[in-house]
Amino acid sequence: MNDRQISQLEIAKTKVRQLLGGDTSGHADDHVERVALLAERFASECSESVNLQEVLLTAWLHDVDDYKLVGKTQAEKLTNAVDIMAQAEIADDLSQVVLENIAAIGYSKRLNGKQPQRLAGKLASDADMCDAIGAVGIERALTYACRHGGRIFDPKVWPNVNLAAHEYNADGNTHDTDGFINHFFEKLLKLKGLMLTEPGRAEAENRHQIMVDFLRTYFHEKNAPEWSEFLEEYLRSIN
Template sequence: MDHVMRVHGLAMKFAEKENADKNIVELAALLHDVDDYKIFGQESARHLTNANRILDQLGADPMTKRAVVNIIQTMGYNKFLEGIRPTTLEGMIVSDADMCDAIGAQGILRTHAYNASKGNPFFDVNLDPIDSHVDANAYRAAKTTHSVQHFFDKLLTIPAILMTGAGREEGALRQDIMVHFLEELFREESAQKWSDHLQNFLKKS
């Protein structure tokens, strides 16, 4: 729930800056994870069973319901890898807010918490950096061996795919936080090959 509320807060801030429909932005932000396939399964995720039910219970008009459902169906990093992206301003805003919550200080904390739950270390200086994944199938099949690799696989690529001015502004701030963190981590660990990898990665992005 913390993630949802952070996305909601960011989305409403972006909506204010971008003069978007705040009602649609708010509904989509609050409902964007209620059919998460990792929790509710692929069937629910495909049909957005919970989102549709909640919108009906709220008495959303057909146009609002279509707009919100369309946003949820077209946002997310996996959808991006498949070439699917929101086309409305409101959709771009909620997508940007969701992606921004994956990076910056929150991104560092979330990545560490997830990998720790899987028994993976945060950083293994003895491992060599590997190239990032380039498509949805490769990304899903990849097994992250330590948290730092995930920065290169996903987190550091996110600012470049944000779609709104407000999102890109926030993304740039969060990117700086991650880069500075990694630079200091690699310095303290005397991890020159990783430091070089980071600089080369940033030059290409």
């Protein structure tokens, strides 16, 4: 990127940090920065050429209008992303493709059959989903559970492994089977299969195994053999 593009990106970063710095839902600026760094790495490993400024703007702005943070009405309009790019003086054509990418990123959108079509959007999407899994993903899921209802593991409450889009975080509320451990089966263990690029698939494979190892150990230490069996059956069903 040239000096002007770097300057524009720095303005966008500053605005994002101001907007998301106090978030407690797992979408704070530290998450966004990790996603941007990972998306940049994926871009460098990708066999196809891609506009790095588009990749980084998509990654940095992908959560500024998340429906869990701003509500579904504003989320659909991408108000914050539009404003930030205007303040950073991003060209209209680049702004439009970044908005197109952002509008298609997110697990709930994938449940509805929507996904990014541009390579930059695919790279940012893979980076975003990778940050939800692995060791950091476990930390984020546990933090979220502790701050929203507090259910960690209830051996009597089995996950809804076929959670539909309208049930997943409907209207910002948790669903009946939601909880830290159940979240692995309802979402996190599925993400490996949703990667759109080769770099994303390679990274997701490693992070997926970290979660599997954690769950196997967790159920063993919890003396929950029925959950160990459930895990192995579940893994067979998604592989």
